[in-house]
Amino acid sequence: MKTLNATFFALSDPTRRAILARLALGEATVTELVEPFAISQPAISGHLKVLESGGLISRRIDGSKRPCRIDKKGIEVVDQWLAMMRHALAKNYDRLDQLLTDLQHNENDAKGD
């Protein structure tokens, strides 16, 4: 459960998701990750730490470089949460109150923020 917190928290920041998207194209060192992102190197290092503790990336040691790559653990955590939600939703789907709210949902059609 703590993992879930850390993982979703890591994903909640657009810069960190952008880092993941970059990393999805292949491994990259910290310096390589700083380039496209227009924020300082320490800021990126901080994001990487958050991503790592969320199980979304891992790092190796290559001399003085620390190449980062996507770690599937984090992705699996999200996947499991999704599956859990879908399971709970499916279980409820044939309950009467859910059906009723489905019907009533129509009146909810044009609603602003």
Add this chain to the structure above:
Amino acid sequence: MKTLNATFFALSDPTRRAILARLALGEATVTELVEPFAISQPAISGHLKVLESGGLISRRIDGSKRPCRIDKKGIEVVDQWLAMMRHALAKNYDRLDQLLTDLQHNENDAKGD
């Protein structure tokens, strides 16, 4: 993209995920949601607003009550992001450098925080 931000941000808070878990059991009004959570009603209302703007819940109007229910839009957004990541990872999986880093990953085995 803005939706992704809002959705993941909404999911990044444990209280909000707990609200979703409760809602997965079926619709609930704001007052019903306040009960199990030991925080004030305005705090819950704030969380609900965040969840709604992340497309994770929707609300109907029932007299003075505002029953909340899970909205699958948010879940689909997460699902699409997952699919996108998996696709990018799969595309890279047969690239040489990825294979190399896979091999080198072994030396990364026992690494603390």
Add this chain to the structure above:
DNA sequence: CTTGACTATAACAAATTACTTATATAATCT
């Protein structure tokens, strides 16, 4: 062994978040 590249940490400021209590608004009930 000094210099330069790569990354992490410290110290601090600004913005955001998540609460709180108090209050406003709207619907329900008597």
Add this chain to the structure above:
DNA sequence: AGATTATATAAGTAATTTGTTATAGTCAAG
């Protein structure tokens, strides 16, 4: 109408987050 219930908004506060610059540590190259 007056009281009660259901929810939202306002104002304020403490904690957290995200960024910055400056600096330290480690490795590589000459």
